[in-house]
Amino acid sequence: MSVTYDKISTRDAFGIALAEAAREYPNLFAIGADTTKSMGFKPMMAEFPDRVINNGIAEQNMAMIGAGIAATGGRAVVATYAPFASMRISEQIRTFVCYPNLDVKVISGLGGLSGNVEGVTHQGLEDIGVMRSMANMVIAVPADAASCTAISRVILDYTGPAYLRIGRGPVEKVFDEDYTFQIGKANLLDDAGTDVAIICNGCAVARVLRAKALWEEAGIHARIIEMPCVKPIDEEAILAAVRDCGRIVTAEEHNVIGGLGSAVCEVVCKAEKPCAVTRIGIDDIYTESGPHNELLDKYNLSPEHIADVVKNAVK
Amino acid sequence: MNDSIRELNLMANTIRRDIIDIAFKAQGPSHPGPALSCTDIVTALYFNIMKVDPQNPTWEDRDRFVLSKGHAAPVIYSALAEKGFFPKEWLPTIRRVNSHLQGHPDMKKTPGIDMTSGSLGNGLSAALGMAIYLRHQKKNSQVYCIIGDGELQEGLIWEAILAAPAMGIDNLTAIVDCNHLQSCGAVTDIQHIPGMAKAWEALGWNVIRINGHNMEEIVSALERARDFRGMPTCIMADTVKGKGVSFMEFDNAWHQKAPSEAQYNQAIAELEEARKCL
Numbered sequence: 382m383s384v385t386y387d388k389i390s391t392r393d394a395f396g397i398a399l400a401e402a403a404r405e406y407p408n409l410f411a412i413g414a415d416t417t418k419s420m421g422f423k424p425m426m427a428e429f430p431d432r433v434i435n436n437g438i439a440e441q442n443m444a445m446i447g448a449g450i451a452a453t454g455g456r457a458v459v460a461t462y463a464p465f466a467s468m469r470i471s472e473q474i475r476t477f478v479c480y481p482n483l484d485v486k487v488i489s490g491l492g493g494l495s496g497n498v499e500g501v502t503h504q505g506l507e508d509i510g511v512m513r514s515m516a517n518m519v520i521a522v523p524a525d526a527a528s529c530t531a532i533s534r535v536i537l538d539y540t541g542p543a544y545l546r547i548g549r550g551p552v553e554k555v556f557d558e559d560y561t562f563q564i565g566k567a568n569l570l571d572d573a574g575t576d577v578a579i580i581c582n583g584c585a586v587a588r589v590l591r592a593k594a595l596w597e598e599a600g601i602h603a604r605i606i607e608m609p610c611v612k613p614i615d616e617e618a619i620l621a622a623v624r625d626c627g628r629i630v631t632a633e634e635h636n637v638i639g640g641l642g643s644a645v646c647e648v649v650c651k652a653e654k655p656c657a658v659t660r661i662g663i664d665d666i667y668t669e670s671g672p673h674n675e676l677l678d679k680y681n682l683s684p685e686h687i688a689d690v691v692k693n694a695v696k
Numbered sequence: 697m698n699d700s701i702r703e704l705n706l707m708a709n710t711i712r713r714d715i716i717d718i719a720f721k722a723q724g725p726s727h728p729g730p731a732l733s734c735t736d737i738v739t740a741l742y743f744n745i746m747k748v749d750p751q752n753p754t755w756e757d758r759d760r761f762v763l764s765k766g767h768a769a770p771v772i773y774s775a776l777a778e779k780g781f782f783p784k785e786w787l788p789t790i791r792r793v794n795s796h797l798q799g800h801p802d803m804k805k806t807p808g809i810d811m812t813s814g815s816l817g818n819g820l821s822a823a824l825g826m827a828i829y830l831r832h833q834k835k836n837s838q839v840y841c842i843i844g845d846g847e848l849q850e851g852l853i854w855e856a857i858l859a860a861p862a863m864g865i866d867n868l869t870a871i872v873d874c875n876h877l878q879s880c881g882a883v884t885d886i887q888h889i890p891g892m893a894k895a896w897e898a899l900g901w902n903v904i905r906i907n908g909h910n911m912e913e914i915v916s917a918l919e920r921a922r923d924f925r926g927m928p929t930c931i932m933a934d935t936v937k938g939k940g941v942s943f944m945e946f947d948n949a950w951h952q953k954a955p956s957e958a959q960y961n962q963a964i965a966e967l968e969e970a971r972k973c974l
Contacts, residue, residue, distance in 0.1 A: 410829070431832065437862070442821045442855035449825020452803060452811050454756060454833075457825075472815060477822060481803050481812045 384591070385554045387526035391547040392490055394526040396421025398533035399458065403429050409456040409537075412436060414443040420460035420490050421547075440465045444473035444485075451483035458537070460488035462496065463505020463546065467512055478542045479515040486536060487512075487544045492522070493583055493634025494663075494677055495548035500670040505546065506663055510639020512544045513612050519543040519564055520612040522633075522641075524586035527556040532609060535562050546583070550673065553587035567608050567618035574602020576695050578622035578629050579687075580645050582608045584673075585632035585661070588682050595688030601695050611641055616648045623652040630659045630694050632687055634677070637662040659694045661687060700744065702974060704911050707778065708739040709971045712940045713964060714774035714787055719953075720960040721788035722770075726799075729950035731771035733875035733908070733935040734842055740914040741840055742775045745922065750780035753807040759837050760810040760826045764819020764853075765844035765873065766800040767952070772809070773797050781808035817850025819843060820870055824856050827868040827928075838922055839868045846878030849887050860928045861900025868928040869921040870901070873908065875937040877948045893932045901930040908933030941966055 387394075403409050403425045410432050411422050417435045426433040436443050440461050447457035460466070466489035478485040489508055491497075496504035512520050521536055521543065523529035529547060536543045561568075570586075571593065581589045586607050596603060604626055606618055622629055629649065631642035642660030649656050663680050677683070712735055719728040742748065746759040763772050770790065777784045782796065789795040796805050800814025811822050823841035830837045847853065860868055872892075876883050889895070897903045902924050906913040914933070921929035937951070938944030941963040955963060 408829075408833075410832075434828065434863075436859050437855075439855035439859065441818075441852045442824070442859055445818055445821030445852070445856075446825035446828060446859075449811070449822040449827075450829040451825075452822065453760065453826045453829040455829045473818065476815050477812060477818060 387551040387554045389526050390549060390551050391523055391526055391529040392421040392549065394529040395488065395533045395545070395547050396424050398530055398537060400424035400428055401534070402537035403432060406456050408454065409458065410434065410450050411458040411460070412443050412446050414438055414440045414461050416461045416490070420488060422460070440469045441473050444470040445477060447485040448473065448477040448483055451485050452481065457485045458488060459485060460490065462491040462503050463489045463508045464503065467505065467508030471511055474542070475515050479517040482517045482541055484540050485542055489544060489546045491549055492546035493548070494668060494680065495550070495673050497549065497673040497676060498670050501667045504668060506636050506668065507639060508546065509611055509635050509641065510643065513639065513644060517542050518612060519610070521610050522546045522582040523609055524583055524607060525552055525555045527554070527558055528560045528562065528609065531560045532562045535564060539564060548584070552584055555587045555590065562609060564610055565613040565615055566610065567606050567615035569604070570607050571603070571605035574604065575626045576601045576603055576628070577691055578604040578606060578626040579632065579691065580606045580608050580619065580622065580629060580641065581632040582611065582641055583634045584677060585634055585682055588677065588684050589632050589687055592684035592687040592691065595684060596691045599692050601691060603691065608641055611644055614644050614648060619645055619648040620652055623649055623654065623656040627654070628657050628694050630661060630691050632661040632682065634682065635662050636665055638665055657694065659690055661690055701911050701915070704739055704743055704915070705974045706971065707743050708736050708911070709967055709974060710778060711735050711739055711771065711774040713967050714777065715770045716941065716955070716960065716963045716967065718770040718774070718787055718790055720955055722954070723791035725952045725954045726770050726790060727767045727952045728770065729938040729944055729948070730765060730844065730875065731768040732939045732941065732944065733937045734768055734873040735771050735939065736909050736911055737842065737871055737873065737914055737933055738771050738775050740911060740918055742779050744915055745918045746840065747837065748779070750808070753781055757835055757837060760823070760839045762811045762819040762823045762839070762841040763801055763813050764841055765816065765847055766814025769799065769801050772801060773806070776806070776808040782806070816844070816847045817852040820853055820856040823868055824860050824865065827865050828863065831865065831867055837867065840871065841868070842871045842873055844878070845872055845874040845876065846883050846886070848872065848889070848892065857896065857899050857901070864926070865928050866925050869918070869931060870928065871931045871933055873933055873935050875935045877937045877951065879951055881948065896930045900927055902927050903930045903932060905932045906934070908935035909939055940970065
């Protein structure tokens with residue numbers, strides 16, 4: 382299967398959507414912590430420089446400026462890299478954005494392993510788990526540029542706290558411009574069979590789709606579900622997978638603890654019949670520097686490894 | 697003393713009685729000491745300086761207030777109740793289940809609270825965001841933020857202190873309630889920082905030092921802050937923790953403590969006596 386890459390990165394796709402939203406909402410502000418260039422603010426900055434703020438290398442101040450703007454009637458977008466966006470400003474998001482339910486969007490760059498050569502300090506390995514534990518939060522993880530455009534538009538139109546995880550460089554292309562996103566809804570990508578359901582998001586989606594041929598060689602036919610919205614999660618789609626397939630494999634660019642796999646398990650617990658769940662992700666370890674694709678391969682997201690897990694799950 | 701200053705002092709006395717009443721009746725110990733130290737400042741803000749409308753708590757053109765030292769919540773609740781934002785009957789319900797009045801201010805539960813606060817170090821940055829937005833919207837509204845002197849040990853406060861002058865913000869006034877005490881003891885014993893006012897000045901703030909219990913000085917400083925252009929203002933207010941109740945003054949035990957019935961009666965009697973002299 383040939384691999385096609387996006388022409389633009391998810392952060393560029395987000396940046397274009399941000400400028401569109403700024404046109405629509407004159408009260409929308411984007412605040413960066415010396416990240417106005419690296420987090421996709423450039424198109425908005427070109428058109429609306431008075432509504433883009435670089436508050437210096439001060440992430441907590443950035444988050445609180447966003448909260449202050451939202452508390453006064455504005456819409457705020459704050460953006461930095463995943464470890465800082467989810468952990469350094471974790472309390473600001475929890476107490477001053479989610480608790481008062483303010484309209485602040487947290488844009489998280491270098492999500493998953495896309496912090497690549499920078500190493501663990503700049504990779505987002507735990508962010509979804511941290512964010513998922515905060516009430517009122519909406520969490521979205523796009524798979525590629527086209528889906529990031531659609532998801533960014535919905536998230537920027539939404540009024541309330543949201544966490545949007547984006548990447549760095551162009552990634553494998555999965556979707557076309559007709560991609561649709563709804564908060565709380567999964568996308569059924571393939572319904573070739575009911576031997577097992579694969580639930581995935583982010584860069585894992587392209588790799589799951591490439592793994593499909595490998596498990597089909599073994600006579601396995603799977604349902605593939607993209608779960609771009611981790612919170613609120615599409616419980617109906619998960620419970621249908623339990624009912625129809627009885628086995629689930631999850632795949633994500635995140636620690637296996639706390640992310641999509643955990644979220645799926647929490648729903649599977651509610652099902653009337655038992656269902657085995659195998660979670661693919663980073664195995665509760667710290668990763669390393671390296672090119673994004675090589676890291677994905679090494680840390681459990683090669684199509685071969687995914688296919689092996691799927692085959693074992695069905696055995 | 698002119699009439700308006702006398703009126704403000706009478707209101708501050710009323711609010712102090714409310715704070716003592718809360719301390720006696722609230723669920724568990726509230727924070728009377730740190731509320732009493734900034735009572736005169738909060739009174740000046742809500743009854744003289746700030747544009748607010750109790751009938752329309754979310755009025756867009758109002759001035760904004762952030763109590764960064766959110767544990768002093770009884771003072772803002774009392775001021776808002778006296779101003780008519782909500783019934784005074786709510787005051788003793790503070791800290792109880794189903795109350796509109798949380799242990800620390802909650803902007804979604806209490807009419808008149810402009811920002812949720814209480815996690816120390818965060819308020820000035822929120823106030824800065826408010827000031828940025830109001831300036832952009834061309835509103836003639838001011839933002840006031842009360843910070844504790846112990847709270848200045850929080851790193852995030854300094855991110856805001858650096859950022860506000862750099863952004864040319866001048867519709868923001870930080871008021872440092874220098875009551876010299878924090879939870880574990882004297883501020884200077886825990887982290888001695890000589891020349892705090894000079895530090896703010898050096899970082900681009902218009903610094904005014906006042907006696908935080910002299911109503912004329914408070915009002916005059918707040919008026920000068922409101923009219924000052926080109927940089928944000930920091931009012932360093934020298935205060936006494938527990939001000940107005942003899943046995944609470946300078947005694948850090950009253951940082952968070954409920955009075956006994958005898959102590960409650962004595963405190964109320966002292967405040968009534970003080971009122972006669974105003």
